[in-house]
Amino acid sequence: MNKADWLGLLNYFHEEKWKKNTCIINHQKFLFHFYIITSGRLKMYNVDGISRKEHTLFLLKKGDVFDLFCLLDGSKHKVYYECLDTINVLAIPMDQLRDWLNKNPLYYKNFLSYSGKIMRTLEESVSQLIFADISTRLLKLLVDNIDEKSKQLKLINNLPNKELAHLIGSTRAVVNRHLQKLKKNGSISLQRNQVEIKDISLLLKELENNLKDRK
Template identity: 60%
Template sequence: MTRETILNHKYREILGGCDLLKSLDKETSNAFLGLFKEEKWPKNTCILNPEKLSLKFHIILSGRLKMYQVDPLSGKELTLFLLSKCDFFDIFCLLDSRTHTIYYECLDEVTVLSAPMESLRNWLNKNPDKYKNFLPYAGKQLRLLENSLYEMTFNDIATRLLKLLIKNVNKNSRDLEFIHDLPDKEIAHLLGSTRAVVNRHLQRLKHNGSLKLSRNKMEVQDLGILVHMLNCQKMDSF
């Protein structure tokens, strides 16, 4: 068994839930994965060059990566997506061959599979039916953007924060996941707010017993309180 075969098997195991590989047979997935090379990016690595994003396509194997925009005048930052295992980028550059101003930063050590964008386009041109594998993910991202726009237009920061916390509670363990260790400023960037405002709301949740806060760590103490507060917020909006 060759090293490439062993690696492809490992990647298929890790990326079992990835939209790109779900409908591919073993031979086709091997050809697809053969385009990629594994890369490790240290925590806090930033990708700030739009030109660089147009040259390579990436699939995340492990770690979290934020995709964000920055207002050039105010410096205000907005996180569009938190990406993790099985997410991939940049799909816009792949589909339209154009650069766009977007930034990425590693919130953990991140391991990715990277392929030259041109090689991936050539493979897709030879296998045009495989373009459909990108559509479910693209649709999911568009829905997330649509929901984010709705939240920022119609809901206040308190409501957005409650929804973010509840969304990231594991239904089985009741543990807060994915955002549990993010600093206040990163939570603020997810909500389109400021660190000071988010910290004020987090302290309120700490005092009512729904959250436990320590250095760069949040724990849900009482999910029922969070759900009750969100329901009250909804009633107040009518």
């Protein structure tokens, strides 16, 4: 966006701060407001009505937006949100954003591009849940979240095992067992809610071996 259009759009926003562990279960909230995260992490998840099992659909971070589905189709989106950190968001009434987009249709392409990214992420997640075992899913989660510069984990760096399990469709006990195996082979070290990468090559080799075993 050019500066003038961005500053014009910002006039419709107000800033909100949500405390860590805040859970948002009111679906109406996202039907009428659209949010941009400016700091912190937010998980978007769903819960099975019978088993009460939880699955994290996305970890949203600075620069991510929600609820995109409500913006595009105007229908209620039955998902839940929880703040993993104290987060700051920019909020805008949904009808004002739609009105602005109608007057500035050039910027719809940005939302379409973002939507495509979301759809590809969901597609990959579903494929992993169907075709990959838990060990492979966990390894891929770790590898995909290693920062290129620091060679350490980002986004999931201090999440408890329960949250890691929700990301890959498993349980805390199973994830802990697999992490202990990775610790034993020297690829990671474990502290309280902290996974430190010790040897990326070992992680990649483990993932490669798992993928070969699937063939």
